[in-house]
Amino acid sequence: MRPMLASQGTAIPAGPSWVHEVKWDGMRVLADVHEGQLQLTSRTGKDVTATFPELAGLALETEDALLDGEVVALEGGVPSFTALAERMHVQDRRRAAALAVVRPVTFMVFDILRLYGVDLTSRTLSERRATLERVGLEGAHWRVPPVYDDGRLLQEATRENGLEGVVSKRLSSKYHAGRRSSDWLKFPHRATDSVVVGGWRPETTNATRLGAVLVGRPTSTGLRYLGRVGSGLTGRAAVQLLDRLGSMGSDASPFADEVPRIDADGTRWVRPEVVVDVTALGATHGGRLRQPAYKGLRADLTPTDLLETEG
Incomplete structure (x- = not known):
């Protein structure tokens, strides 16, 4: 059940x-x-x-x-x-x-x-x-x-x-x-979304540390880009997430739509398999998350689960 x-x-x-x-x-x-x-x-x-x-x-x-x-x-x-x-x-x-x-x-x-x-x-x-x-x-x-x-x-x-x-x-x-x-x-009080990680960017001062992730929502036509999330990615949470993403490298973006160059430049693409929770103040007219912040890794969810509950 x-x-x-x-x-x-x-x-x-x-x-x-x-x-x-x-x-x-x-x-x-x-x-x-x-x-x-x-x-x-x-x-x-x-x-x-x-x-x-x-x-x-x-x-x-x-x-x-x-x-x-x-x-x-x-x-x-x-x-x-x-x-x-x-x-x-x-x-x-x-x-x-x-x-x-x-x-x-x-x-x-x-x-x-x-x-x-x-x-x-x-x-x-x-x-x-x-x-x-x-x-x-x-x-x-x-x-x-x-x-x-x-x-x-x-x-x-x-x-x-x-x-x-x-x-x-x-x-x-x-x-x-x-x-x-x-x-x-x-x-x-602040909307929480479960989203899929499609890439990550290192910190500007330390290329071995996680600075931000690019996330999207699975749809029937592919992974739709929602934006870049950096807030909340500190300390143990950032280390834990990077450990999961480190072995999932991919040569190409997993997003079905185009990622803006300002977000894509320097991004290390990954297979879209890891689900995380983020909070946001809604979405922009262009469908991007407003002021998103990382909450945590969702080991209990898969991208397929998100697709099944779409809408």
Whole structure:
């Protein structure tokens, strides 16, 4: 099963038909508990159980359940995607266990899709939420965050506290696995996009260090160029990304459209296989990202996944 996805909203809905949640800056995960075993699955269907060993205790919370939520890495009480990016790609159990001690994650559970063998996806969100609260999940590394009646007030509170935004959900909505629905609406304070790296540029003062990446969005006609991203590419994040790109060199640009000379000059092209998250203040009339900033490597996504969710 793949999780239900939210659509981009334009105005936060009001009234008793909706509830509102904090939009967590993390990694979407389904947690399947059955007969004392836990399996964690990413949004794309990848098994990430070994990646987050601190969540193993969920298997003791209930005999059988399928939970939907977001894995986050908290720094000062605020989710940090940069910190989470260090965890997302790790599959080696020993390495994952060591990271779980120094950079632990928290699983924010916001939905329940099965309990004691009963499929709950055809029930309304209000029914599923009541069931989730009765289960009483509360541990050192997992919790059920509250929902709120006033979405606009929550929007202001999340902005003031440095959180990513708000998700508004219709109480009568059923769970449509693998589909993007207008019954769930997302309102990020700064839009986040998953994009594909098509090339990188070295720092002007050090040719061995990563200074910027050229990114695009997969479409049915090829990789469409979105612009150059340099902000946020510092320290360990830059080293980690360059390690991934270093062996992917290509002789030609992977973009289907023409890259402006000012961006293309000095760029080292790569095979379009690496997905990263960037934030931006929308797009220009020419389709370029406005003031983009690098957030982190998305080891859980492939370019094909982005194409499948296009639009």
